[in-house]
Amino acid sequence: MNASRITVDSVGKRYRPQSSWKARRKEMPWALRDVTFHVGPGEMLGIVGANGAGKSTLLRLLGGIGRPTEGKISTNGRLGALLDLGGGFLGDLTGRENAMLAGVVAGLLRREMNERLDEIVAFAELEDFIDEPVRTYSTGMMMRLAFSVAVHTDPEILLVDEFLSVGDLAFQAKCHAKITAMREAGCAIVMVSHGMDQVRDLCDRALWLKPGEVAAFGSADVVSNLYETEMRMETLRRTPSGPGRKLGSGIDLVPRENRFGTFEMEIVSVDHPASIRSGEPLAITLGYKAPKRIDSPVFVVSITREDGTVCLDTNTLLSRTEVPDLTGEGKLRFLLDRLDLAAGQYFLDVGVFENEWKHAYDYHWHAHPLIVNGAPNHKGLVAPPSRWEMVR
Numbered sequence: 001m002n003a004s005r006i007t008v009d010s011v012g013k014r015y016r017p018q019s020s021w022k023a024r025r026k027e028m029p030w031a032l033r034d035v036t037f038h039v040g041p042g043e044m045l046g047i048v049g050a051n052g053a054g055k056s057t058l059l060r061l062l063g064g065i066g067r068p069t070e071g072k073i074s075t076n077g078r079l080g081a082l083l084d085l086g087g088g089f090l091g092d093l094t095g096r097e098n099a100m101l102a103g104v105v106a107g108l109l110r111r112e113m114n115e116r117l118d119e120i121v122a123f124a125e126l127e128d129f130i131d132e133p134v135r136t137y138s139t140g141m142m143m144r145l146a147f148s149v150a151v152h153t154d155p156e157i158l159l160v161d162e163f164l165s166v167g168d169l170a171f172q173a174k175c176h177a178k179i180t181a182m183r184e185a186g187c188a189i190v191m192v193s194h195g196m197d198q199v200r201d202l203c204d205r206a207l208w209l210k211p212g213e214v215a216a217f218g219s220a221d222v223v224s225n226l227y228e229t230e231m232r233m234e235t236l237r238r239t240p241s242g243p244g245r246k247l248g249s250g251i252d253l254v255p256r257e258n259r260f261g262t263f264e265m266e267i268v269s270v271d272h273p274a275s276i277r278s279g280e281p282l283a284i285t286l287g288y289k290a291p292k293r294i295d296s297p298v299f300v301v302s303i304t305r306e307d308g309t310v311c312l313d314t315n316t317l318l319s320r321t322e323v324p325d326l327t328g329e330g331k332l333r334f335l336l337d338r339l340d341l342a343a344g345q346y347f348l349d350v351g352v353f354e355n356e357w358k359h360a361y362d363y364h365w366h367a368h369p370l371i372v373n374g375a376p377n378h379k380g381l382v383a384p385p386s387r388w389e390m391v392r
């Protein structure tokens with residue numbers, strides 16, 4: 001039981017150029033180099049890194065697709081892989097037929113799959129569509145089916161590529177619960193993710209890849225913090241110095257003081273009440289301006305206390321709000337049904353980020369004050385509705 005499910009020893013991968021004789025003589029760069037780790041039963045490893053860092057290459061190698069150019073990978077256990085969000089399905093076959101096929105490919109008998117199909121379909125919430133061809137499915141439906149099949153084939157090793165970024169919140173919660181149950185049953189999981197919160201929440205350890213090298217490997221908390229620190233440094237490096245700008249609300253924004261980013265896209269207005277009573281709703285409307293098209297940026301809102309304590313920190317990725325590619329000017333609203341904070345002085349920090357968190361386009365830090373009044377019967381940070389009762 002204690003033996004590793006996955007052992008990766010000094011693995012490197014260099015693709016062979018396919019195109020011309022001339023290209024073939026040129027050496028390709030290493031897509032991966034010197035990667036070493038192991039994943040034991042019940043452990044979960046997150047792989048993080050920017051585009052082209054080698055995450056999918058590593059996941060594919062773990063799944064037995066292709067061979068490492070150097071080093072050795074050994075796996076010990078039945079493999080379930082979810083590498084391309086259901087892209088492996090055949091469009092003309094129905095959901096049921098595809099599920100059956102995927103299960104048999106994963107090593108189950110047809111009889112075993114027949115017994116599990118109802119459960120698979122119910123988990124994927126596709127009862128009404130399972131006999132339709134999958135070409136009529138949305139990406140979300142395909143992903144739900146692929147995930148459901150993968151987790152119902154009793155894998156001892158599960159490889160997943162970004163699956164948790166698709167689908168609604170309720171389904172995500174179900175996936176999380178299923179993953180926890182699988183880990184408790186001894187399944188080793190490797191997940192590629194761009195979301196550091198997800199890595200922190202779900203994974204024990206994380207591997208940060210940069211093109212051709214391992215940038216860090218260790219506890220999920222430490223590695224995701226390092227990754228985020230690098231993102232902050234990159235934002236600072238890219239922030240041009242220049243004149244400040246006054247927002248309509250009278251707020252002064254000064255680059256490198258309370259404003260950071262490349263400013264390829266800007267937050268041009270932040271509308272919110274200057275003060276609210278504890279327990280009231282809060283709406284923050286962000287006006288943006290993007291002279292050139294920005295691919296699905298991530299909007300961020302956090303509420304911090306004067307002393308730097310973060311009271312709330314959320315973003316469109318975390319709340320699974322799809323932000324389309326944006327050009328020109330527009331607005332976006334963040335709504336909090338109630339803000340149960342203790343009375344005091346807070347700041348709304350707002351930002352818009354590159355969709356893989358590589359850097360900020362525009363981030364306003366401690367520029368927008370918010371005063372919370374009321375809540376006389378609470379000390380501390382939060383002040384939800386409360387009462388005392390004598391128990392007899």
Ligand SMILES: Nc1ncnc2c1ncn2[C@@H]1O[C@H](COP(=O)(O)OP(=O)(O)OP(=O)(O)O)[C@@H](O)[C@H]1O
Nearest residue numbers: 015016030031049050051052053054055056057058
């Ligand atoms: N089949 C292939 N043939 C040649 N080069 C490839 C192939 N697949 C990937 N590469 C190259 O290997 C490197 C790593 O790519 P990989 O897709 O593994 O990165 P990634 O971290 O998964 O990126 P992304 O987040 O964009 O999916 C890149 O330089 C890529 O161009």
